Amino acid sequence: MTLRWYQLILSIRKERSFVHRLTAISPLGYTKPHKDIVGAYTISEVTDRAMASITARKDSAAAVKTILTKILKKPAPKVGGFCAGEIEAFWIGQGQWMMTASFVNHEDIVDSFADKFKGKASLTEQTDGWSRLAITGPDIDRLCTLLCNLDTRVLKAGTASRTSVEHIGCFFIRVADDCLHVIGPRSSAGSLYNAISIAAKSAPF
Numbered sequence: 001m002t003l004r005w006y007q008l009i010l011s012i013r014k015e016r017s018f019v020h021r022l023t024a025i026s027p028l029g030y031t032k033p034h035k036d037i038v039g040a041y042t043i044s045e046v047t048d049r050a051m052a053s054i055t056a057r058k059d060s061a062a063a064v065k066t067i068l069t070k071i072l073k074k075p076a077p078k079v080g081g082f083c084a085g086e087i088e089a090f091w092i093g094q095g096q097w098m099m100t101a102s103f104v105n106h107e108d109i110v111d112s113f114a115d116k117f118k119g120k121a122s123l124t125e126q127t128d129g130w131s132r133l134a135i136t137g138p139d140i141d142r143l144c145t146l147l148c149n150l151d152t153r154v155l156k157a158g159t160a161s162r163t164s165v166e167h168i169g170c171f172f173i174r175v176a177d178d179c180l181h182v183i184g185p186r187s188s189a190g191s192l193y194n195a196i197s198i199a200a201k202s203a204p205f
Helices: 002-017 061-070 110-116 142-146 186-202
Strands: 035-038 042-043 051-054 087-093 096-102 121-125 130-136 160-167 168-176 179-185
Touching: 035 186, 042 186, 051 087, 051 110, 061 087, 087 160, 087 168, 096 110, 096 130, 096 179, 110 121, 110 130, 130 142, 130 186, 142 179, 142 186, 160 186, 168 186, 179 186
Parallel strands: none
Antiparallel strands: 035 042, 042 130, 051 096, 051 121, 087 096, 130 179, 160 168, 168 179
């Protein structure tokens, strides 16, 4: 009798040890992408994209650019460029791009695309290292003057640039005239969101 109960207890413990009820949280700490309306602007978390950096290896920049063009089915972004679509990419440096794709279809984004580059590029998983905030509203250029020193009037739709917000290094991607995406370190997501919210409240509308 004692042995039976002991075996039952061991069985329960064993079963429990393999049951992990994990809940995914967004960079801002929510179980669903956070969305907020501040003044004339809507600020939304974008959490449905997997990310990977692409770095061409020695003497392979041209070949990598050609391969990326085939993947995107559009010309690979040039300096300061951004290519939208099911698979996105933006230029981050000489022979370097950041690529994003649907998390549902490409959760392991490096494994999904590494073979296509045939050893000519190094792909590094970036999904959990960054947060992405979408800002929509009127005259986003005016809002951005309160955020950073980047002249977003020359940041037209289809372009991207590196800048800093409150000393936080980030990327600005101009998706449309009334839509800007800000990609910054996940560890600074709260600070970045607060900075954008304060600027949105202060924008003269």
